[in-house]
Amino acid sequence: xxxxxxxxxxxxxxxxxxxxxxxxxxxxxxxxxxxxxxxxxxxxxxxxxxxxxxxxxxxxxxxxxxxxxxxxxxxxxxxxxxxxxxxxxxxxxxxxxxxxxxxxxxxxxxxxxxxxxxxxxxxxxxxxxxxxxxxxxxxxxxxxxxxxxxxxxxxxxxxxxxxxxxxxxxxxxxxxxxxxxxxxxxxxxxxxxxxxxxxxxxxxxxxxxxxxxxxxxxxxxxxxxxxxxxxxxxxxxxxxxxxxxxxxxxxxxxxxxxxxxxxxxxxxxxxxxxxxxxxxxxxxxxxxxxxxxxxxxxxxxxxxxxxxxxx
Numbered sequence: 001x002x003x004x005x006x007x008x009x010x011x012x013x014x015x016x017x018x019x020x021x022x023x024x025x026x027x028x029x030x031x032x033x034x035x036x037x038x039x040x041x042x043x044x045x046x047x048x049x050x051x052x053x054x055x056x057x058x059x060x061x062x063x064x065x066x067x068x069x070x071x072x073x074x075x076x077x078x079x080x081x082x083x084x085x086x087x088x089x090x091x092x093x094x095x096x097x098x099x100x101x102x103x104x105x106x107x108x109x110x111x112x113x114x115x116x117x118x119x120x121x122x123x124x125x126x127x128x129x130x131x132x133x134x135x136x137x138x139x140x141x142x143x144x145x146x147x148x149x150x151x152x153x154x155x156x157x158x159x160x161x162x163x164x165x166x167x168x169x170x171x172x173x174x175x176x177x178x179x180x181x182x183x184x185x186x187x188x189x190x191x192x193x194x195x196x197x198x199x200x201x202x203x204x205x206x207x208x209x210x211x212x213x214x215x216x217x218x219x220x221x222x223x224x225x226x227x228x229x230x231x232x233x234x235x236x237x238x239x240x241x242x243x244x245x246x247x248x249x250x251x252x253x254x255x256x257x258x259x260x261x262x263x264x265x266x267x268x269x270x271x272x273x274x275x276x277x278x279x280x281x282x283x284x285x286x287x288x289x290x291x292x293x294x295x296x297x298x299x300x301x302x303x304x305x306x307x308x309x310x311x
Contacts (some may be wrong), residue, residue, distance in 0.1 A: 001187055001189040002088045002093075002188055002311075003189050003191070003311045004093065004094045004095075004186075004188035004189070004190055004191075005028070005085060005093060005096065005192075005193065006096050006104055006192040007019055007095060007097040007195070007300075007303060008097075008099065008101065008192065008195070008280060009194060009276070010099070010203065010274075010276040010277050010280075011099055011197075011207065011243075011273050011276065012206040012207045012210055012271070012273065013099075013197065013270060014195065014291050014296065015097050015098065015195060016047075016097065017049075018055075018296065018300060019057070019097040020053060020056070021297050021301075022095065022297075022300065023056075023057045024057075025301060026093070026184070026304060026305070026308070027091070027093055027288075027308075028093045029092045029093075029094060030058065030062070031059070031060045031061055031083055031084070031087075031095070031097070032059045032060065032062050032095045032098050033080075033097060033099070033100050033107075034099060034100050034103075034242075035071065035076075035100040035103065035242070036189070036239075036242040037059075037062045037064075038063070038064050038065055039066070039239050040063045040067065040105050041066075041067060041225070041226055042067060042239065042242065044214050044222045045222060045223070045242065045248065046242060048062065048063075049062070056118045059097075060079075060083050061076070061083070064074045066230070067149070067226060067233060067237070067239035068230050068232060068233065068237070068239070071238075072233075073102050073103055073106040073111060074111055076100075076103045076107070077103075077106045077107050081107070084096075087101070094188075099276050100278035101275075101280065101283075102279075104180075105268060105279075107188075108186045108190070109185070110185070112179075112180060112197055113177060113180060114174070114177045115166060115170050117147075117162075117165065118169055121165050121168050121169060122161060122165060125161050125165060125168075129157065129161070130149050134155050134156075134157045134160060135155065135179035137160050137161075138155075138156075141160055141164055143289060144164070144173060145167065145173035145174055146168055146261060147173075147175040147225060148163045148173065150175045150228050151275055151279070152248070153271050153274075162174075189311065190222050191287065191304065191307040192287065192306065193282065193287045193289060193300060193303060194283070194286045194288050195289055196280065196288050196289070197290065197291050197292050198290045198292050198293075200277075201280075203291075204270055204273075204308055206301070207266060207269045207273065211265050211266050212301045214244070215258075215262065219244070220250060220251070223245060223252060224252065226237045227249070232304075235250060243268045243269050244268065244269065246268075247261055248261065269294070287303055289303070
């Protein structure tokens with residue numbers, strides 16, 4: 001089988017910078033594995049590589065759809081398989097880099113047969129949550145599907161609702177359905193590298209610093225432009241559920257001040273990183289590398305180089 005590389009890690013672990021460095025030294029092409037970077041016009045809040053970076057290190061699957069459109073794991077799998085075949089035909093190795101763990105899982109193991117969303121069931125769950133609160137709904141989920149509940153925060157209403165909805169519609173837990181994946185196995189020999197921090201508090205500092213930088217670079221202006229260009233965007237639109245964007249919309253609507261926006265944005269990003277690390281702990285055959293190690297570039301280069309030589 002042809003070789004392929006996964007470069008995974010939580011937000012702010014340095015994946016993009018490392019991938020750009022590796023591209024200068026190895027026969028690879030980069031495919032973005034990020035559910036936020038697919039959207040056009042969402043640049044600052046997603047920490048999208050800038051134009052200068054993309055000029056020297058092109059990434060496939062960045063800026064592919066409008067923010068009003070929907071991009072699913074199934075879309076990603078189809079696009080990624082096509083791109084990987086093209087890259088391999090050019091004599092290069094696909095390196096897939098990003099933090100959307102569901103996309104990595106779907107690509108490697110196929111897609112699970114989850115039921116479609118049901119408006120009636122969602123309305124019922126919303127009514128129950130309004131009465132009981134989402135932490136109580138999270139506790140209910142823990143009694144039904146402890147594996148899924150363990151990787152969700154008690155206030156993560158969107159994902160708690162979806163997990164409960166899946167159970168109500170199918171009679172099976174999301175964990176069980178994910179284990180019944182369908183689709184051909186990925187026809188590549190994989191090297192899976194995970195960037196994991198040895199000190200999570202340092203990652204949290206990076207997250208806070210990056211959010212501050214986004215605000216300084218004009219993140220709120222970006223959200224204002226998006227709202228002006230796409231009036232139909234709202235807090236529940238899939239694109240606006242990307243971390244930071246929903247909080248920015250709520251701030252612009254006067255729900256809280258700038259200081260609280262920063263607090264909520266940083267907290268949401270930290271929760272995202274926690275979920276990403278939980279996904280990584282559940283994956284097998286991973287080469288873990290400390291993303292805080294100053295020699296990370298050389299360590300990862302050496303791992304990939306050895307992998308390529310064995311092919």
